[in-house]
Amino acid sequence: MIPISIKVSLDLVKSLYAKFIDWDAEMIDYETGIPSHATNTAISEDLGQVEYIMTDKTGTLTENRMIFRRCCISGVFYGNESGDALKDMKLLNAVAGGSPDVVQFLTVMAICNTVVPIKSKTGAISYKAQSQDEDALVNAAAQLHMVYANKNANILEIRFNGSVIKYEVLEILEFTSDRKRMSVVVKDCQTGKIVLLSKGADEAILPYAFVGQQTRTFIEAVEQYAQLGLRTLCLACRELREDEYQEWSLMFKEASSTLVDREWRIAEACQRLEHDFEVLGVTAIEDRLQDGVPETIETLRKAGINFWMLTGDKQNTAIQIALSCNFISPEPKGQLLLIDGKTEDEVCRSLERVLLTMRITSSEPKDVAFVVDGWALEIALKHYRKAFTELAILSRTAICCRVTPSQKAQLVELLKSCDYRTLAIGDGGNDVRMIQQADIGVGISGREGLQAARAADYSIGKFRFLKRLILVHGRYSYNRTAFLSQYSFYKSLVICFIQILCLWN
Numbered sequence: 003m004i005p006i007s008i009k010v011s012l013d014l015v016k017s018l019y020a021k022f023i024d025w026d027a028e029m030i031d032y033e034t035g036i037p038s039h040a041t042n043t044a045i046s047e048d049l050g051q052v053e054y055i056m057t058d059k060t061g062t063l064t065e066n067r068m069i070f071r072r073c074c075i076s077g078v079f080y081g082n083e084s085g086d087a088l089k090d091m092k093l094l095n096a097v098a099g100g101s102p103d104v105v106q107f108l109t110v111m112a113i114c115n116t117v118v119p120i121k122s123k124t125g126a127i128s129y130k131a132q133s134q135d136e137d138a139l140v141n142a143a144a145q146l147h148m149v150y151a152n153k154n155a156n157i158l159e160i161r162f163n164g165s166v167i168k169y170e171v172l173e174i175l176e177f178t179s180d181r182k183r184m185s186v187v188v189k190d191c192q193t194g195k196i197v198l199l200s201k202g203a204d205e206a207i208l209p210y211a212f213v214g215q216q217t218r219t220f221i222e223a224v225e226q227y228a229q230l231g232l233r234t235l236c237l238a239c240r241e242l243r244e245d246e247y248q249e250w251s252l253m254f255k256e257a258s259s260t261l262v263d264r265e266w267r268i269a270e271a272c273q274r275l276e277h278d279f280e281v282l283g284v285t286a287i288e289d290r291l292q293d294g295v296p297e298t299i300e301t302l303r304k305a306g307i308n309f310w311m312l313t314g315d316k317q318n319t320a321i322q323i324a325l326s327c328n329f330i331s332p333e334p335k336g337q338l339l340l341i342d343g344k345t346e347d348e349v350c351r352s353l354e355r356v357l358l359t360m361r362i363t364s365s366e367p368k369d370v371a372f373v374v375d376g377w378a379l380e381i382a383l384k385h386y387r388k389a390f391t392e393l394a395i396l397s398r399t400a401i402c403c404r405v406t407p408s409q410k411a412q413l414v415e416l417l418k419s420c421d422y423r424t425l426a427i428g429d430g431g432n433d434v435r436m437i438q439q440a441d442i443g444v445g446i447s448g449r450e451g452l453q454a455a456r457a458a459d460y461s462i463g464k465f466r467f468l469k470r471l472i473l474v475h476g477r478y479s480y481n482r483t484a485f486l487s488q489y490s491f492y493k494s495l496v497i498c499f500i501q502i503l504c505l506w507n
């Protein structure tokens with residue numbers, strides 16, 4: 003009754019479904035010319051049954067086109083009136099006057115990075131940066147007349163108000179997601195002073211400020227900028243003594259050349275140097291939402307799909323973005339429940355409280371979302387897995403901030419273990435694990451490179467194409483597969499019946 007040919011027929015049509023996605027003219031990103039592509043041809047009908055979508059924030063929901071907007075330099079806020087610090091007369095005057103605080107701040111902005119300046123034949127300088135944040139900072143510094151002009155071997159050349167300043171790069175302490183900051187050690191070629199320049203997340207810089215420095219205005223600035231949905235970075239520096247540097251340098255070189263536990267030892271060496279900072283200021287960078295993101299999320303949520311946002315960014319920034327792209331309705335219709343705490347007990351209590359509210363409101367048509375940060379999540383997944391799983395099932399929306407790539411993958415695994423069909427969508431190398439873990443992985447081929455798109459089952463150019471991928475291609479594929487299976491079954495039923503009839507007569 004069930005023909006063997008059904009397998010062949012299904013495989014054939016499934017590869018056709020995948021082709022439909024490749025051919026879809028409405029899923030081509032005309033800005034960049036990137037078409038949508040289905041790498042995995044076997045799971046088209048699964049697209050029509052997605053229950054949970056786990057999405058990255060930067061570059062997936064947002065454009066990943068960073069624009070420098072505001073800054074706070076030693077307690078003074080710039081860019082508040084005009085909304086653009088580069089046009090703020092107060093800052094431009096301070097730059098022209100050569101205020102030492104501002105000059106130091108701009109120096110960190112210009113050289114605390116791994117950017118390479120490229121000079122064209124006409125003399126114009128363009129920058130090649132690994133991350134969009136660094137690109138935005140270097141360009142902003144250049145607009146404020148602190149131009150990172152040249153890099154020759156280890157010598158950096160900066161031009162400021164007509165003078166040329168040279169620095170020798172002694173060491174680069176690269177960014178890691180555990181330390182959440184990066185630093186460079188440079189030597190001023192004129193004065194011979196050795197300085198450590200750092201930039202990083204507020205929690206990786208402000209607690210390490212030297213004893214006696216008032217960091218209250220910086221905390222305020224970070225809060226204020228995050229409320230506006232801006233990405234913040236804190237800039238800091240520390241002067242090093244020659245002997246202190248030499249001693250540390252030996253240790254760092256040794257750590258870099260060991261074969262066992264190298265990453266851990268390098269991190270430890272970095273910690274040795276990165277403390278007692280003199281905090282210089284805070285930068286705020288805008289990353290706009292992509293076109294059509296709020297509509298896409300709203301439509302998919304109406305279709306009964308649950309959304310989770312997993313991001314490495316700050317809590318307030320993540321919440322602002324979530325609000326602006328219809329993840330949750332604003333108060334009073336929507337409600338945000340916070341899971342936080344530093345110790346096991348605190349996390350347990352806050353988890354229970356959230357769970358209780360969630361149980362009560364689950365019968366009401368209210369928009370309830372929970373917000374959890376990386377640290378609390380770590381504890382919840384380790385010690386209170388059962389309670390957290392119940393919460394995950396009850397909640398339609400979740401915002402997880404400050405999560406690491408492996409935690410993203412763990413969350414997908416948690417939902418999968420509850421027999422939900424999950425879809426993970428991301429754009430960068432840090433989303434690859436989550437994409438591979440999920441039933442369906444979608445990669446966005448954006449400015450972060452093609453790592454995610456290569457690892458994924460489907461690659462699309464922009465987030466808004468997800469709507470068409472799921473609601474049109476997914477649904478059609480599902481219906482067509484169901485129809486074809488039934489057709490093959492009944493067809494062979496009829497053929498068998500005819501043969502039995504023939505035998506009878």
Ligand SMILES: [Mg+2]
Nearest residue numbers: 058060061430
């Ligand atoms: Mg990303």
